[in-house]
Amino acid sequence: MKIFLIGVGSFIGGAGRYLLSLFLQQRLVSNFPIGTLTVNILGCFFIGVIFGISEKGNMSDEWRLFLATGILGGFTTFSAFSYESVNLIRSNELFYALLYIGASLLFGILATFIGVWLCKFF
Numbered sequence: 001m002k003i004f005l006i007g008v009g010s011f012i013g014g015a016g017r018y019l020l021s022l023f024l025q026q027r028l029v030s031n032f033p034i035g036t037l038t039v040n041i042l043g044c045f046f047i048g049v050i051f052g053i054s055e056k057g058n059m060s061d062e063w064r065l066f067l068a069t070g071i072l073g074g075f076t077t078f079s080a081f082s083y084e085s086v087n088l089i090r091s092n093e094l095f096y097a098l099l100y101i102g103a104s105l106l107f108g109i110l111a112t113f114i115g116v117w118l119c120k121f122f
Contacts, residue, residue: 002065009070017075032096033084036077037104043076044108048115056119 020042021035028034050068053059059067081104088097 002062005062005066006070006073009066009072010074013071013074013076015074016071017077021077031088031091031093033080033088033100036080036084037100037107039075039077040081040104041107041111043072045111045115047072047076048112048117049119050115052116052119055116 017039021039023035024038025033025035047068050059050064050072054064054068081100085097085101088094088100
């Protein structure tokens with residue numbers, strides 16, 4: 001049952017990632033991968049929320065696996081992040097590469113911290 005929950009969640013997360021990234025990237029006329037950056041930041045925030053709730057004992061293992069491992073595992077895109085960073089560097093877009101890498105790390109970690117921190121109040 002746990003594998004099924006993770007699989008269903010991964011499908012939902014992967015489809016959501018694709019649709020959100022496509023939506024955002026089509027609206028920005030640039031080589032900067034804003035779609036993937038946005039997905040990574042949102043994924044980091046929501047995984048912080050899920051683990052914040054889970055740490056309080058307010059979530060079953062099944063729900064945590066479905067949401068964190070399934071949906072957010074399918075939704076977040078650090079493999080795409082790595083690929084896009086390499087492509088920016090290979091295309092001599094060093095400024096965009098450094099901006100993308102720095103923003104992903106800084107805001108991803110910050111969003112995770114905020115997600116966990118918010119759960120302390122609810």
